[in-house]
Amino acid sequence: xxxxxxxxxxxxxxxxxxxxxxxxxxxxxxxxxxxxxxxxxxxxxxxxxxxxxxxxxxxxxxxxxxxxxxxxxxxxxxxxxxxxxxxxxxxxxxxxxxxxxxxxxxxxxxxxxxxxxxxxxxxxxxxxxxxxxxxxxxxxxxxxxxxxxxxxxxxxxxxxxxxxxxxxxxxxxxxxxxxxxxxxxxxxxxxxxxxxxxxxxxxxxxxxxxxxxxxxxxxxxxxxxxxxxxxxxxxxxxxxxxxxxxxxxxxxxxxxxxxxxxxxxxxxxxxxxxxxxxxxxxxxxxxxxxxxxxxxxxxxxxxxxxxxxxxxxxxxxxxxxxxxxxxxxxxxxxxxxxxxxxxxxxxxxxxxxxxxxxxxxxxxxxxxxxxxxxxxxxxxxxxxxxxxxxxxxxxxxxxxxxxxxxxxxxxxxxxxxxxxxxxxxxxxxxxxxxxxxxxxxxxxxxxxxxxxxxxxxxxxxxxxxxxxxxxxxxxxxxxxxxxxxxxxxxxxxxxxxxxxxxxxxxxxxxxxxxxxxxxxxxxxxxxxxxxxxxxxxxxxxxxxxxxxxxxxxxxxxxxxxxxxxxxxxx
RNA sequence: GCGGGUGUAGCUCAGUGGUAGAGCGUCAGCCUUCCAAGCUGAAUGUCGAGGGUUCAAAUCCCUUCGCCCGCUCCA
Numbered sequence: 109x110x111x112x113x114x115x116x117x118x119x120x121x122x123x124x125x126x127x128x129x130x131x132x133x134x135x136x137x138x139x140x141x142x143x144x145x146x147x148x149x150x151x152x153x154x155x156x157x158x159x160x161x162x163x164x165x166x167x168x169x170x171x172x173x174x175x176x177x178x179x180x181x182x183x184x185x186x187x188x189x190x191x192x193x194x195x196x197x198x199x200x201x202x203x204x205x206x207x208x209x210x211x212x213x214x215x216x217x218x219x220x221x222x223x224x225x226x227x228x229x230x231x232x233x234x235x236x237x238x239x240x241x242x243x244x245x246x247x248x249x250x251x252x253x254x255x256x257x258x259x260x261x262x263x264x265x266x267x268x269x270x271x272x273x274x275x276x277x278x279x280x281x282x283x284x285x286x287x288x289x290x291x292x293x294x295x296x297x298x299x300x301x302x303x304x305x306x307x308x309x310x311x312x313x314x315x316x317x318x319x320x321x322x323x324x325x326x327x328x329x330x331x332x333x334x335x336x337x338x339x340x341x342x343x344x345x346x347x348x349x350x351x352x353x354x355x356x357x358x359x360x361x362x363x364x365x366x367x368x369x370x371x372x373x374x375x376x377x378x379x380x381x382x383x384x385x386x387x388x389x390x391x392x393x394x395x396x397x398x399x400x401x402x403x404x405x406x407x408x409x410x411x412x413x414x415x416x417x418x419x420x421x422x423x424x425x426x427x428x429x430x431x432x433x434x435x436x437x438x439x440x441x442x443x444x445x446x447x448x449x450x451x452x453x454x455x456x457x458x459x460x461x462x463x464x465x466x467x468x469x470x471x472x473x474x475x476x477x478x479x480x481x482x483x484x485x486x487x488x489x490x491x492x493x494x495x496x497x498x499x500x501x502x503x504x505x506x507x508x509x510x511x512x513x514x515x516x517x518x519x520x521x522x523x524x525x526x527x528x529x530x531x532x533x534x535x536x537x538x539x540x541x542x543x544x545x546x547x548x549x550x551x552x553x554x555x556x557x558x559x560x561x562x563x564x565x566x567x568x569x570x571x572x573x574x575x576x577x578x579x580x581x582x583x584x585x586x587x588x589x590x591x592x593x594x595x596x597x598x599x600x601x602x603x604x605x606x607x608x609x610x611x612x613x614x615x616x617x618x619x620x621x622x623x624x625x626x627x628x629x630x631x632x633x634x635x636x637x638x639x640x641x642x643x644x645x646x647x648x649x650x651x652x653x654x655x656x657x658x659x660x661x662x663x664x665x666x667x668x669x670x671x672x673x674x675x676x677x678x
Numbered sequence: 679g680c681g682g683g684u685g686u687a688g689c690u691c692a693g694u695g696g697u698a699g700a701g702c703g704u705c706a707g708c709c710u711u712c713c714a715a716g717c718u719g720a721a722u723g724u725c726g727a728g729g730g731u732u733c734a735a736a737u738c739c740c741u742u743c744g745c746c747c748g749c750u751c752c753a
Contacts, residue, residue, distance in 0.1 A: 115746080123689050123703080129744075135726060136744045198753065207751080209679065216679075216750045339679085346753085366753085402679075402751045410752080464753085479746095567714045587711055619705090623713035630713095642711050651712080658713075 114478040117559045118407060120569060124631050126150065126555065127408060139404030139412035141548075146632060149579035149612060151415075151551045155394060157446055157576055158417045158545065163392045167438045172388065173430035180390035180419065181383060185371025187364050187396060188352065194363050196504035197370050197497065199347060206341035208315070210329045217261055219341040222315040222330055223268035227257040227282075227300060230307035256322060257310070259330045268312045269298050276300065279333070282308070316341065348398040348412075364398040369542060372420045373497045377509055387511055387538050388423035388431060394547070406479045408548050415547040420540050424513070425495070428539035429468060432492040436471045439490055439543045443473055443550075447574035448557050452476040454484060466496035473545075475553040487553055488545035495537040502537070511538050558633055565658065566623055571633030572656050575676050580634040581608050582672055583615040585625050587641040594618050597640045600650070600668060604638075607669050611676065630655055636675065638668055 121127040125144030129136045143151055159182070161168060166178040194200045206219040237244070258279050262268035269287075276285040281302040288299035288309065300308045318327065319341070329337045348364040351357070365371070372391045379391055394417040404410050423431045440455045458470040470491040474484035502509040517534035525533075558571040575581065584601040586593030601616040608614055615634065617625045622639070629637055637653040639660075644650055650668060651660040663671055 118745090119689055132744090134743095138744070207679085209750085218751095346751095399752090405746090407745095565713080585712090589710095591711085593711095621710075621713080621715055623715065624703095625714090626712080627714045639712070653712085660712080 112478045112556060112559055112561075114407065114556075116561075116569070117478065117556060120559065120571075120631060121147070121555065139401060139410075141408045141411055143551075146579045147551065150554070150573070150577060151547060153577050153579065153612065154446070154550050154554065155415070155417060155547055158394070158547075159392070161442060162390075162417070162419055162543075166390065167434075170438070172434050173427055176388060178390070179385060179388075180392055180421070181379065181385060182392045183372060183375055183379065184395065185368065185375060185393055187398070188350070188362050189365060189371065189374065191362055192504055193370050193374055193501075194347065194366075196500045197373075198500070199366050199370075200363070206316070208324075208341050209339045210331045210337050217330060219315050221261050221263060222259055223262050223265070223312045224256045224259045224315055224318045224327060225268070225272060225279075225310050225312045226254060227308040227310040228254060230299075230309055233309055253321075256318060256327055258328045258333045259315070260312075261330045265296060265312060269296055269310075272298055272300075272310065272312075285310075346400050346402075348400050366399050367397050367418070367544070368393045368395050368416045369418045369420060369544060370497070372418070373501050373540075376420075376422070376498060376501075377507065380511060386515065387513060388421065388427065390419045390421035392417070392419045394418070406477070406485075408552050409477065409479070409485060411548060414549075416544060417547055418542065418544040420493075420497075420542055422511070422538035422540055424516070425536060425539045428492060428494070428541065432469050432490070432541045435541050435543050436469075436490045439488055439545070440473055443487065445574075446577055447554055447572075448475060450557065452557060453487075456484070464491075464493075464496075466494040468492045468494065475549075475556070477553065477556055485549070486546075487549050488543060490541070490543045493540045493542050495539050497540060498537045509537060510535050565630075567627030567630055570630035570655065573633035573635065575635045578633050578635050579612055580615055580629070580632050581612040581636070581676060583617060583625070583629045583634050583637045585616075585622060585637060585639045586618050587622055587639055589618045591642065592645055593640045593642075596644055596665075600638060600640065600665065604669060604672065608672065608676070611678070626653065636672060 118127075124146055126147035128142045128144050130140035130142045131137045163180045163182050166180045170178065172178045191200075207216055208219050208222060209216050240248075260268050260271050262271055272279065273285045273287065276282050282300045283303050285298050285300040288297050295311050298310045300310050302308070315327065324338050324340045325336050327338055328335050331337075347366060350362055350364060351360045352362045353360045372393050376391070379385060394415065396413060396415050398413050401410050401412055404412055408414075419435075421431060421435060436455065440453075443453060452475055454474050454476075456472045456474050458472070463470055470489060472486045473488040473490070475487050476482070477485050479485075498509045501507070513534045513536070517530055520530040520533060554573065554577055555571070558573045560570050560572050561568050562570065573579075582604055584597050584604065586597040597616060597618065601614060605614045615629070617628070619625075626637060633655070635655045637655070639651045639653065641651060643662075644665060648665045649662045650665050651662050652668070652671060653660045
């Protein structure tokens with residue numbers, strides 16, 4: 109594969125009106141992009157394709173595991189939810205990792221991963237123990253204050269101390285370290301020895317705790333063990349917040365959603381109670397989400413405001429793995445059918461250690477963008493979320509979100525199962541499979557995949573969109589603007605517009621040379637151009653030019669609509 | 679948030695203190711019977727923004743914003 113130039117793609121997007129920088133005349137705003145006429149239509153086509161193939165006729169009418177029909181319904185939920193929704197989902201906590209930077213080495217650490225080690229001289233400890241034996245016996249805690257000795261990066265106390273033991277020579281003047289126990293501390297401790305054999309007792313506390321008693325300036329950096337180079341912990345708050353109500357006090361604080369999925373979980377009970385859906389079934393939701401990214405980068409790939417198309421598919425726990433595989437495979441296939449058919453698209457199953465604790469499987473549909481190549485960037489994640497979300501909301505909202513499976517009850521009764529077993533198995537919190545696609549990333553991938561440079565063509569740049577995605581479906585040209593050709597073209601244009609306006613644009617262009625007009629349509633990604641020429645009036649035929657090959661065929665004038673309908677798969 | 683690069687017409691870019699340019703595109707007219715063709719003409723800019731130095735700033739200095747690359751981050 110030849111590497112495509114992202115700069116060239118971005119230039120074309122601007123030039124042809126696919127994507128503009130948001131608020132450009134004011135200098136732009138970091139992490140936000142607008143769509144121009146062609147981009148807006150294209151994104152609408154993508155969302156429409158998702159809606160049709162996921163909600164209206166899920167998985168193209170295929171049957172799911174066990175020959176079950178696949179039923180999905182839509183909801184449209186709000187960007188602003190009750191703040192507790194985001195506490196239950198874990199986003200408020202998870203989006204609030206404080207970070208510290210090392211000003212000298214420019215390294216950044218999660219504050220909760222920095223462990224400060226205190227090493228006490230053994231003789232000092234011994235003295236304290238003997239001098240305060242009565243107070244210690246009474247269960248008192250002794251205030252002992254010594255400067256932090258060094259710090260390490262680790263996920264837990266044990267991991268931190270294990271690191272010290274295994275890499276003790278990094279920490280001068282210590283030469284040797286081993287696990288130890290000590291009466292003074294409840295926590296695990298380590299015994300360390302310097303080159304003269306003097307003994308020390310070391311324990312560790314998380315940085316955040318240590319900062320309650322010490323200034324950041326006396327904490328050694330885990331990168332260099334020098335003091336004075338760390339910044340105070342800073343919150344990287346990825347949640348956008350706002351205020352509900354005109355008074356804008358702290359009590360009115362609310363969040364803009366970081367994903368559309370939670371709106372589905374929160375309305376799960378209502379959908380079950382009001383729409384006669386039965387497990388297994390899916391609920392889809394599309395819309396805008398917000399994440400205050402640390403570093404928006406790579407054109408529209410990591411924007412702060414973006415659109416998602418998410419399906420939450422609810423099923424019985426015993427069938428959940430089968431449904432997970434079903435959706436994972438279908439989603440991969442789906443992206444292929446709308447224009448990402450090449451080797452740039454992969455399905456990547458997450459490794460065990462990448463999975464959330466509640467997940468039995470997660471895959472990403474990934475695309476090799478020019479800016480990620482040779483790596484890949486995530487387009488869609490398909491996650492087995494277990495019963496995690498509904499359970500969380502059940503706990504936080506104190507509302508029962510169990511599903512009563514009447515079919516299961518009848519089946520178990522027929523099988524003569526015990527009352528206890530029937531009651532237990534027919535009432536459950538469904539498991540959930542979540543295919544969550546990024547629409548803006550989808551558009552970006554489709555743009556990158558479609559962008560083609562063919563130096564052998566008179567106009568080398570073209571966009572090879574799949575007809576279903578192409579914002580302009582067809583164009584009509586009179587070969588020259590005389591001899592009655594414009595009149596015939598006008599008529600054909602009117603006919604095609606009338607037939608296809610629901611799915612995309614039909615253009616008419618009679619200005620300038622025919623080559624220039626073809627070139628313009630190539631850059632807009634219009635798949636078919638109908639040209640009225642000198643023969644049309646006599647033979648009632650037109651030529652159709654295929655964008656990708658440049659080849660033309662001659663068809664009957666009154667068959668143009670049918671031709672296009674067929675090519676658009678309608 | 680740090681470091682490096684960059685910002686001049688719709689796009690690509692030239693312009694190192696002295697009257698803002700080129701190519702392409704766009705538009706108009708002519709010409710033209712199939713691929714950014716030809717001829718003629720036209721429009722288009724607070725030189726990213728703000729401040730400073732100077733008789734004079736796209737150009738030098740400071741601040742700031744956007745974009746690109748690397749680091750960092752990515753429930």
